[in-house]
Amino acid sequence: MSPETAKSRETKTKLLEGALNVLTEQGIAKTSARTIASAAGVNQALVFYHFGSVDELLAAACRHGAEQAVARYRTRLAAVASLSELLTLGRRIHEEEREGGHVALLGQLLAGAQTHAALGPATAAGLDLWIAEIERTLTRVLPNTPFGEFADARGLARAVAASFVGIELYEGVDRQGAHAALDALEQLGALVAALEDLGPMAQRAIRHHLRRRA
Numbered sequence: 001m002s003p004e005t006a007k008s009r010e011t012k013t014k015l016l017e018g019a020l021n022v023l024t025e026q027g028i029a030k031t032s033a034r035t036i037a038s039a040a041g042v043n044q045a046l047v048f049y050h051f052g053s054v055d056e057l058l059a060a061a062c063r064h065g066a067e068q069a070v071a072r073y074r075t076r077l078a079a080v081a082s083l084s085e086l087l088t089l090g091r092r093i094h095e096e097e098r099e100g101g102h103v104a105l106l107g108q109l110l111a112g113a114q115t116h117a118a119l120g121p122a123t124a125a126g127l128d129l130w131i132a133e134i135e136r137t138l139t140r141v142l143p144n145t146p147f148g149e150f151a152d153a154r155g156l157a158r159a160v161a162a163s164f165v166g167i168e169l170y171e172g173v174d175r176q177g178a179h180a181a182l183d184a185l186e187q188l189g190a191l192v193a194a195l196e197d198l199g200p201m202a203q204r205a206i207r208h209h210l211r212r213r214a
Helices: 003-026 033-040 045-051 054-078 083-099 102-112 119-144 153-170 175-196 200-213
Strands: none
Touching (some): 003 045, 003 054, 003 102, 033 045, 054 083, 054 119, 083 102, 102 153, 153 175
8 A cells, every 4th residue: 555545544534533523513504624624634625635525525424433333332232142132232332322422423414414415325324334233133132032933123123223313312302201211121121031031831822822913
């Protein structure tokens, strides 16, 4: 790799991180080539040289941020052995992401998608990275539950992701209500854990009942 290529990659990374910082700290309304370049510590012209437009930079930053976030939790998600553990980890991820400012970032990306055409697909692609990891986990743990054969891992992964996105946004206007929703999910996790701990005969009875209802 030539020094020029290495320097170019370093500049791009600075711009991506700068865009994420501006979105998180100042909001989409104050995000511009000038504010991003200032946060990145580079010349404003480099925004257009490397990305063509502010919207394209924001879209790339969205993907960059999602890839980093998912990578932080991939190992922990791979260690999940049950649905109840997944719900418990989901709450921990929510708390850690909120403390890191990433919940506020998601809110800004969703808001910006209404006026910045490139942000909609990029935000969806970022969420898809999360959904893929959740679906992979569900595909692994669902067969060990009484209702594994009746649950759609793909659809359930999207429902889980949508629930946590909704809670994250809801927390901005009603933190107590969001915490109550998270508590309810933990209670659901306790119920799921109780089902997972049932003996073989009880689990067969549950499967039989579900088949009849289906």
